[in-house]
Amino acid sequence: xxxxxxxxxxxxxxxxxxxxxxxxxxxxxxxxxxxxxxxxxxxxxxxxxxxxxxxxxxxxxxxxxxxxxxxxxxxxxxxxxxxxxxxxxxxxxxxxxxxxxxxxxxxxxxxxxxxxxxxxxxxxxxxxxxxxxxxxxxxxxxxxxxxxxxxxxxxxxxxxxxxxxxxxxxxxxxxxxxxxxxxxxxxxxxxxxx
Amino acid sequence: xxxxxxxxxxxxxxxxxxxxxxxxxxxxxxxxxxxxxxxxxxxxxxxxxxxxxxxxxxxxxxxxxxxxxxxxxxxxxxxxxxxxxxxxxxxxxxxxxxxxxxxxxxxxxxxxxxxxxxxxxxxxxxxxxxxxxxxxxxxxxxxxxxxxxxxxxxxxxxxxxxxxxxxxxxxxxxxxxxxxxxxxxxxxxxxxxxxxxxxxxxxxxxxxxxxxxxxxxxxxxxxxxxxxxxxxxxxxxxxxxxxxxxxxxxxx
Numbered sequence: 001x002x003x004x005x006x007x008x009x010x011x012x013x014x015x016x017x018x019x020x021x022x023x024x025x026x027x028x029x030x031x032x033x034x035x036x037x038x039x040x041x042x043x044x045x046x047x048x049x050x051x052x053x054x055x056x057x058x059x060x061x062x063x064x065x066x067x068x069x070x071x072x073x074x075x076x077x078x079x080x081x082x083x084x085x086x087x088x089x090x091x092x093x094x095x096x097x098x099x100x101x102x103x104x105x106x107x108x109x110x111x112x113x114x115x116x117x118x119x120x121x122x123x124x125x126x127x128x129x130x131x132x133x134x135x136x137x138x139x140x141x142x143x144x145x146x147x148x149x150x151x152x153x154x155x156x157x158x159x160x161x162x163x164x165x166x167x168x169x170x171x172x173x174x175x176x177x178x179x180x181x182x183x184x185x186x187x188x189x190x191x192x193x194x
Numbered sequence: 195x196x197x198x199x200x201x202x203x204x205x206x207x208x209x210x211x212x213x214x215x216x217x218x219x220x221x222x223x224x225x226x227x228x229x230x231x232x233x234x235x236x237x238x239x240x241x242x243x244x245x246x247x248x249x250x251x252x253x254x255x256x257x258x259x260x261x262x263x264x265x266x267x268x269x270x271x272x273x274x275x276x277x278x279x280x281x282x283x284x285x286x287x288x289x290x291x292x293x294x295x296x297x298x299x300x301x302x303x304x305x306x307x308x309x310x311x312x313x314x315x316x317x318x319x320x321x322x323x324x325x326x327x328x329x330x331x332x333x334x335x336x337x338x339x340x341x342x343x344x345x346x347x348x349x350x351x352x353x354x355x356x357x358x359x360x361x362x363x364x365x366x367x368x369x370x371x372x373x374x375x376x377x378x379x380x381x382x383x384x385x386x387x388x389x390x391x392x393x394x395x396x397x398x399x400x401x402x403x404x405x406x407x408x409x410x411x412x413x414x415x416x417x418x419x420x421x422x423x424x425x426x427x428x429x430x431x432x433x434x435x436x437x438x439x440x441x442x443x444x445x446x
Contacts, residue, residue: 051418052421055426122433123429124432126425127424129343129417131414136410142415
């Protein structure tokens, strides 16, 4: 059994929309270039990963938030954290960076859960966990995996942020969302367009 | 003769007197009767007047009597209808009474049932309280899995240390091979040992990489399980709280 094309499309949209929504406080929507990514592509880029899970009665959906740990990302975060927009001298250490993206992961997964509620009555959400650098996307594969989707966001030509969705179930999982669910949010000004 | 004549005269006078007396008496009787008749006549006249008056009244109310007759006929018809309706009402009342009896019987049955339900409801409340206590099990699993994740991280760190040692061993074996080659004939035996050490180090590295891969997979499985339990416990807790809220509504 496999997921329907419609369901796969909806999971991809949930992934993309939720990630953009979660990242909107540091990256203006217009400044991020979205593109579909494969796990091979993402494996080639050195990215840190945060894992979150939404569980339903007979399925679970796991999201990965991939982020670049470099001066560019730290610079963007420092700038966004400073009210006047001037760079903060104090450096962000690894733990602070992880804590920042753990919080973003919570928003990302929370938005995804809110959207999934349209199709599923009972859902629960986990807290986020940082994966170690040795883990690979192939580690996410198992016999229950029904679907995986990846999206990549570039900022100034550099892949800065990415997201993955993995749907695990022994049954069919049908997510059917109206496209207006995504456009309504954008129109409501949650995302910032330039 | 004269005496006879006198006697005859006396007899005649006497006869006349008697006759007269009779007449007087008769006249008196006749007068009495006449007065009675007269009184009767007056009474009759009065009666006639009354009858005439009654006749006039009767003739005047002939139409009313006809109307009254019609009304009486209508009333009788209406009365007949009412009687019919009364019969129907009586039949319905009887039916309602029967239904009432049945309802009372059902009510009694329902009350018994309600008492049973009340007992079941109290049982459900107890089970609900136990279910909430059972959720503590999830907390325990969370703690155990957190410990497993921490342990896994420690093993990964040790694996990294081991990887460094293996790499250093390979370099060391390589250096040993170079030194053995420099020693020429005297170093031949040592070169064999150095090659063996290098070979073992390479195998260790392969094994270590495999182990590292398994540790990574293990980490993902452990975190997945941890998160699934965490998310599912949230889902179950929400379901229990919803159910509990419904139960409270029933009790209210």
